Amino acid sequence: MMTLLVTGVRGQLAQALTALSPKFLEHGYAMRQVGRPEFNFDRPETIDALFEATAPAFVVNAAAWTAVDLAETEPDAATRANDTGPARLGALCAKNGIPFVHISTDYVFDGAKGAPYLETDSPNPLGVYGATKLAGERKIGDLSARSVILRTSWIYHTGGKNFVRTVLAAGKKTNVLRVVADQFGCPTAADDLGEAIVAIVAHITENGWHNGCGGIFHAAGSGDTSWFDFARAIFEAASRHGRPAPSLVPIATADWPTVARRPADSRLDCGKLSAVYGVRLPPWHSTLGKVVDHICKSREKL
Numbered sequence: 499m500m501t502l503l504v505t506g507v508r509g510q511l512a513q514a515l516t517a518l519s520p521k522f523l524e525h526g527y528a529m530r531q532v533g534r535p536e537f538n539f540d541r542p543e544t545i546d547a548l549f550e551a552t553a554p555a556f557v558v559n560a561a562a563w564t565a566v567d568l569a570e571t572e573p574d575a576a577t578r579a580n581d582t583g584p585a586r587l588g589a590l591c592a593k594n595g596i597p598f599v600h601i602s603t604d605y606v607f608d609g610a611k612g613a614p615y616l617e618t619d620s621p622n623p624l625g626v627y628g629a630t631k632l633a634g635e636r637k638i639g640d641l642s643a644r645s646v647i648l649r650t651s652w653i654y655h656t657g658g659k660n661f662v663r664t665v666l667a668a669g670k671k672t673n674v675l676r677v678v679a680d681q682f683g684c685p686t687a688a689d690d691l692g693e694a695i696v697a698i699v700a701h702i703t704e705n706g707w708h709n710g711c712g713g714i715f716h717a718a719g720s721g722d723t724s725w726f727d728f729a730r731a732i733f734e735a736a737s738r739h740g741r742p743a744p745s746l747v748p749i750a751t752a753d754w755p756t757v758a759r760r761p762a763d764s765r766l767d768c769g770k771l772s773a774v775y776g777v778r779l780p781p782w783h784s785t786l787g788k789v790v791d792h793i794c795k796s797r798e799k800l
C-alpha cells in the first residue's frame with residue numbers, strides 16, 4: 499500500500515479528504531493526515547521530518563493560512579503557510595519524483611475581468627492572502643514538474659469556519675441579516691473538491707504522469723452566485739428543518755468594510771479540469787442541501 503500524505507488535518511478540505519479515505523484505498527493509497535504541531539509550516543524542519551518519516555507516494559497540501567483579513571497584519575506567518583512552506587514541500591516532492599496536489603485560490607485575481615477566469619488570465623491579488631497564495635503557486639510550478647495546482651473558491655463544509663455555518667449561526671441571533679450582494683463567485687463544497695482530488699489521484703496513478711497532467715487548474719463548484727443569493731439558498735435549505743429565516747437585506751461591499759479587499763467577481767472557468775481529467779464539480783447548490791441538512795440535524799447549536 500502506498501502512502502498519500504494529506505496536510506492540514508483539521509481543515510475543511512482535509513476533513514472531506516479524510517471521509518474519502520476508502521476511495522483512496524481503492525486506488526492503492528493509505529492516507530496519512532498530518533497537522534500542527536507535528537507538521538507546521540512555521541517550523542520548516544517538521545516538513546522535512548514528516549516527509550522522511552512517511553515516505554509518501556503522493557502528497558496533497560490542504561494546509562494554508564486562510565484568514566483573509568488577518569493576513570494583512572500577519573504577512574510573515576501567511577507567507578510561511580502559503581508560500582515558502584508549501585514550496586519546501588513541493589521541492590521535496592520534486593526531488594523524489596512524487597506528484598503534488600496543491601490548493602490555491604480565486605483570490606489571486608482582482609475580480610475586474612467581468613467574466614469567469616481562465617487559468618491563462620493574469621493574476622492581480624488585492625490583498626496579502628491572495629499575494630502569498632500566488633507566490634506559493636508560482637514557486638511550486640517552477641520547482642515541481644509533477645505539481646497539480648487547484649485554484650478553488652468559497653469552500654463550505656459541515657465543519658470548520660465558512661459562510662454557510664456563519665450565516666446559519668447569525669440567523670439564530672437576528673431577524674434581519676445584511677448580506678453583500680455585489681460580490682460573485684463559485685461556492686465549492688469541500689466534499690466535491692475532495693471527490694475531484696480522488697479522480698485526479700486515480701487518473702495519475704492509472705495512466706502515469708503525462709504531458710498536460712500538471713500545471714494550474716480551476717476547480718470550483720459549477721454555477722455561480724452572489725453572497726446574498728448564497729445566503730438565501732442556505733436559509734431555503736434550512737427551512738426544511740423548521741428553522742425560521744431572517745429577513746435578508748442586500749447590501750453593497752462598501753457597506754460592509756473589511757480589512758482586506760475582496761475581488762468583486764472571482765468566478766472560475768473550470769473547463770480545463772474537465773478537458774484534462776474529465777472532472778466537473780457538481781452544481782454548488784446540489785451539495786448545499788446535504789451540508790445544511792447535516793448541520794441542522796447535528797447537536798451543534800448553530
Ligand SMILES: NC(=O)c1ccc[n+]([C@@H]2O[C@H](COP(=O)([O-])OP(=O)(O)OC[C@H]3O[C@@H](n4cnc5c(N)ncnc54)[C@H](OP(=O)(O)O)[C@@H]3O)[C@@H](O)[C@H]2O)c1
Pocket residue numbers: 506507508509510511512533534537538539540559560561562563564578579601602603604605631649650651652653654658659
Ligand atoms: N476556505 C475557502 O473559502 C477557500 C477558498 C479558496 C481557496 N481555499 C484554499 O483551499 C485550501 C483548503 O482550505 P480550507 O478551507 O480547508 O482551510 P481551513 O479549513 O482554514 O484549514 C486550513 C488548515 O491549515 C492548517 N494550517 C494553517 N497554518 C498552518 C501552518 N503554519 N502550518 C501547518 N498547518 C497550518 C490549519 O491548522 P490548524 O487546524 O492547526 O489551525 C488548518 O487545519 C487552502 O489552500 C485554501 O487557501 C480556501
